[in-house]
Amino acid sequence: MPPRILIVGGSIGGLFAAVLLHRAGFDVRVTERSVHGLEGRGAGLVAQREVFDILREVGVEHLAHVGVTAHERIYLDQAGAIIHRQRTPQTQLSWDVLFRTFRHLLPDERYHIDRQAVSVAQEPSGARVTYSDGTEERADLVIGADGVGSTLRSAVAGPKSRPTYVGYATWRGLVPEAEVPVSAAGQLFDRFAFYEMPGSHILGYLVPGPDGSTTAGRRRYNWVWYRRYTPDELDGVLTDVDGVRRPFSLAPGRVRPDVAAAMKSDAARLLPPAFAAVVAAESRPFLHAIFDYAPPQMVSGRVALMGDAAFVARPHTAMGVAKAAGDAFALRDALTHTPDMDAALAAYAAERAPVGAAIVAYGQRLGGSLG
Numbered sequence: 001m002p003p004r005i006l007i008v009g010g011s012i013g014g015l016f017a018a019v020l021l022h023r024a025g026f027d028v029r030v031t032e033r034s035v036h037g038l039e040g041r042g043a044g045l046v047a048q049r050e051v052f053d054i055l056r057e058v059g060v061e062h063l064a065h066v067g068v069t070a071h072e073r074i075y076l077d078q079a080g081a082i083i084h085r086q087r088t089p090q091t092q093l094s095w096d097v098l099f100r101t102f103r104h105l106l107p108d109e110r111y112h113i114d115r116q117a118v119s120v121a122q123e124p125s126g127a128r129v130t131y132s133d134g135t136e137e138r139a140d141l142v143i144g145a146d147g148v149g150s151t152l153r154s155a156v157a158g159p160k161s162r163p164t165y166v167g168y169a170t171w172r173g174l175v176p177e178a179e180v181p182v183s184a185a186g187q188l189f190d191r192f193a194f195y196e197m198p199g200s201h202i203l204g205y206l207v208p209g210p211d212g213s214t215t216a217g218r219r220r221y222n223w224v225w226y227r228r229y230t231p232d233e234l235d236g237v238l239t240d241v242d243g244v245r246r247p248f249s250l251a252p253g254r255v256r257p258d259v260a261a262a263m264k265s266d267a268a269r270l271l272p273p274a275f276a277a278v279v280a281a282e283s284r285p286f287l288h289a290i291f292d293y294a295p296p297q298m299v300s301g302r303v304a305l306m307g308d309a310a311f312v313a314r315p316h317t318a319m320g321v322a323k324a325a326g327d328a329f330a331l332r333d334a335l336t337h338t339p340d341m342d343a344a345l346a347a348y349a350a351e352r353a354p355v356g357a358a359i360v361a362y363g364q365r366l367g368g369s370l371g
Contacts, residue, residue: 002027003341006129006137008117008152009145010034012095013307013324015102016054017143020332022106023058029139030106031115031131033146044068044092044207044222048322051093054329060101067091068206068214070192078195080187080272090192092222094208098321117146120155122301127155141341142303143331145324148291149248150309156300163291163312168199168370169234170290170315171225171263173282174252177206180221184277188221195272199228199370202275223278224315225267226290226370234289248291252284260285290314290367294360298349302341306331311356314363323359327352 002025007014010032022028045051047064055061069091075084103111116132120142127142129152144152153161177185187193192205204223208214229237239245240254267279279285293312298305306327313319330351338344 003140003335004138005029005141005143006031006127006139007143007145008120008129009147009150009307009309010111010113011145011147011307012099012102012321013309013327014143014145015099015106016325016328017145017306017331018110019058019102019105020054020328021335022110024332024336026335028106028110029137030111031117031129031137032111032113033116034113044205045095045098045321046090046318047093048319050322050325050329051098054325057329058102058105063093063097063101065091066097066208066212066214067093068208068219069190070205071190073192073194074187076187076193076195076272076274078197078270078272080274082187088192092205092207094212095321096210097208097212100212117151120144120152120303122155122303125302127302140302141335141345144303144305144309145307147308148293148312150305152303153295153305153309155303156297156305157295161293161295163293165231165234166290166292166314166364166367166370167230168226168228168290168367169237170288171227171279171285172288173221173223173279173285174207175221175223175278175281176209177217177219177221179281181277181281184274184281185221187274188278193274195275197270200270201226201370202271204275204278221278223275223282225271225275225279228370229289237287238289249288250286252286255285255287288315292360292364294357298353298356299345302345304331304345304348306352310352311360313356313359314367316366317359317363319359319362323356326355 004027007030010030018028018030073086074082077083119130126140128138194203202225206219207222209218267276307324334344334348
């Protein structure tokens with residue numbers, strides 16, 4: 001019988017690994033803690049080589065052309081004048097379409113939502129995951145693909161293996177194209193726009209609609225505003241509408257109205273008019289605190305980490321999805337080319353650990369003026 005592989009975490013990275021390993025003949029199962037699934041939660045992504053490689057590998061290379069192209073980069077001053085421009089066309093693919101495609105490539109019986117892992121324990125020639133409902137699952141290999149707040153990380157990297165807050169967070173919005181004021185649309189659409197100020201910057205660009213549509217009128221405007229927060233200030237903005245302090249992020253609809261209103265007031269005072277307008281147009285802004293993390297190891301026994309469960313890099317790199325794709329390829333290749341699983345996992349870690357460390361360091365350099 002083929003080895004049984006359990007992947008904890010069913011977002012893009014976990015799906016990349018699951019599809020590649022399933023096609024290679026492994027007995028793969030994915031568990032995801034989300035109760036309602038992850039579709040519809042993504043925006044746009046800038047694809048790197050590894051993403052194009054995995055699209056080609058599974059026969060959906062046409063998705064590389066399903067995106068919105070920004071024909072140039074522009075930099076604004078606070079008054080809204082364009083002070084610099086670069087003719088660097090760039091296409092933003094749809095996270096939703098990518099997720100939906102890979103989810104459909106994995107049989108339904110191998111993907112299970114509403115399964116929150118709470119711990120993992122090593123066993124002879126395998127590992128056992130315990131879920132919040134008290135049930136357990138054993139596998140020959142458990143892969144932690146459960147993101148920045150990984151539950152499985154401590155089993156590999158130790159109990160103190162938590163990402164480090166770097167001093168700033170991102171406010172984000174995804175505004176339906178039709179809701180963007182005409183004056184802002186005229187300046188921002190079909191461009192990658194930036195505004196920089198001391199300790200902060202904002203950027204924005206069009207992305208496909210939630211259904212993957214790139215038709216004018218059905219797209220969304222994605223804006224990302226980097227802002228500094230002290231740890232005490234972060235506690236305040238990450239306390240949600242129920243009064244619960246969340247560790248990493250707040251999803252749309254979870255930001256307290258007073259916090260969102262204060263952020264929009266700051267936008268009106270600090271940002272160029274077009275950016276202030278798109279921030280004001282977002283009815284449900286969301287928030288991500290930014291973290292760094294590089295683990296001392298990616299594998300322990302029969303538990304392996306991948307994606308953001310392993311290395312947490314700042315979003316300036318635009319390499320999160322590419323990093324996950326690279327990890328998925330390396331896992332598949334190691335497990336198919338090396339019959340001994342322990343040797344295969346060692347080969348996987350030896351290949352990917354230097355890559356992950358380099359990406360984290362790159363993000364630190366790019367974010368040096370903010371953190």
